Amino acid sequence: MEGALMRKLLLxxxxxxxLLLGLFIVVICTTGSLLxxxxxxxxxxxPQLYQPTPGHASLLDVQQSVEQAFSGFKMDRIELSTEDGLxxxxxxxxxxxxxxxxxxxxxxxxxxVLGPVGPSRNVFFTKVLQIHRYLLAQxxxxxxxxxxxxxxxxxxxxxxxxxxAYLWWPGLRKFALGFRIIRNKGKLALNLGLHKTVGIVTIPFLLVFALTGTAYQLDKYVFGWLGMSTKTEAAASWSKTTKINGSPLSLDTIVQNAQERFPNLELxxxxxxxxPDQTYQLAMKEGYSPSGSSNVTVYxxxxxxxxxxxxxxxxxxAFYSAWKRGLHFAVWGGEPVRIGSFLMGMMPLFLMITGMVIWQFKARARRRSKSSSRIKESPPATMVPSMSSAE
Known part of the structure; x- marks a missing residue:
């Protein structure tokens, strides 16, 4: 009896x-898949932006090239390790x-300079990103x-x-029945089977995206309540220099120094x-990085x-942040993981459609049941025989 009440409550x-949040959740998941x-x-x-030529120009040449192309701008960051080779x-x-x-x-x-990063993002993907992060409510x-x-x-x-997941669970003996899709017993049975089967298959993946995505939005508040910070631990003195004297070293020299000091790390x-008083921060990759990118910073x-x-x-x-990024952005497994993550992110849209169909079918069935009950409860009018004038 308690199990039935619990199931009814969770249902x-x-x-x-x-019903209340489904549309917003679907929008967030769908835009995440697009990103x-x-x-x-x-x-x-x-495709013209993804065709590097052989060789390696000096970083000083790169710096001079971009600053000449964009007058008044100064290069403040360069990413060297990308899957495109650019x-x-x-x-x-x-x-x-x-x-x-x-x-x-x-x-x-x-x-x-080949061109701007994400040339069409100003038109489309910027809006997609704003929807995904802020639901355009910023x-x-x-x-x-x-x-x-x-x-x-x-x-x-x-x-x-x-x-x-709780509502789907059929028990160990009937576990296989939880994946059954009935095709020949009407649209309700078909949509119910699709909703349950697709839902349980995608739940582990969607749960990872939901947990990491929620963490991205709220973990700084949660850790703040616990007196903790989400920032990677680094001494304040590392980001400032007191040895300002003459001109700074060239970017090539800075990089060479770091690579000689840490030869096993990937820049x-x-x-x-x-x-003038700020230091260089070199993001490097030490060993396996679940984020698919850097996991240490050298000052x-x-x-x-x-x-x-x-x-x-x-x-x-640092360990937490690396895994959060790797799992949420699907950057750790290459193209197969990226494609799979795209498909999983689109599944809430499918679940919303099948869920709405199931809800409508059941609502119609309840209305028909109530209408039938009212007809049965109302007694038919008594037939009074008419008397003829002769009688």
Whole structure:
């Protein structure tokens, strides 16, 4: 009896959370799927931006090339390790007290600027990203509050997935029946079978996306309540230099120093100082990185080349951040994982459609049942025989 009551309660929770938040959750998941394949779409639309030439130009040549191409801008970041074999460079300049940035692809062989990163993102993918992160509510609530709203949508998805798994569970003896799709007993049975089967298959993947996505939006608040920070541990002195003297060392020299000091680490990205007292920050990859990218940061003095510090990839927060990024953005398994993640992210749309069909069929059945009950409860009018005048 208690099991039946629990099942009825969870069914109502599953139904009403889905009805109230389902559309928003589907939008978030669908836009997330589109972002997973953004780079593949860009390669298809703009193949000329993904054709590097052989060789390796010096980083100084790259810096001079991009700064000449964009007058007034200064290179402040360069990503060296990309799956395309291209460099991605970010330039910035101050415009009325606000930072204006420009991201471009650079050919590592010739140091030529190939074009802006994500050329069509201004039209389409920028809007997709805003929907995914803020549901376009950033101008109304502000980015921070909009992120919290999206985070609670993630909690709603977790509730839907957890209750759905409970409702699906048929028991060990009837486990195989949970994957049965009945095709010849009407649309209700068909949609019910599809909803349950597709739902239980996708729940593990969607649960990972929901948990990591919710963490991205809310973990800083949760850790803040616990007196913890989500930032990677690094001494404050590493990011500042007190040895300002003459001109800073060239970017090539800075990189060479770091690679000689850490020959087994792969250089991924360099953050250049934008102020005289700032240091270089070199993002590097040490061993296996679940994020598919860097997992340590090396801090280097721009005037002396002294290595000031290096973060620990096995520190709890660094380990947590790396796995959070790797699982949510599906960057750890190459193209097969990316394609699979795209398909899994589209499944909430399918589940919403089949769920709505099931809800409508059951609602119609309940209305027919109530109508039939009212007819049975109303007694028929008594037939009174008419008397003839002769009688």
């Amino acid at each position: 109502q929770i599953h139904l009403w959370v889905s 997973v394949i953004e780079n593949d779409v860009e390669k298809w639309i703009h 460099y991605q460079v970010r330039l910035s300049k101050d415009v009325n007290g606000k930072a204006s940035t420009q991201n471009v692809y650079v050919d590592p062989g010739s140091a030529h 101008d109304v609530f502000g980015k921070a509050n909009a992120s919290i709203v999206v985070g609670f949508m993630g909690i709603g998805l977790i509730i839907i997935l957890a209750t759905g 991924v990205r360099v953050q250049l100082p934008t102020k 280097e003095d721009p005037y002396t080349g002294e290595i000031l510090g290096k973060t620990n990839p096995n520190a709890p927060m």
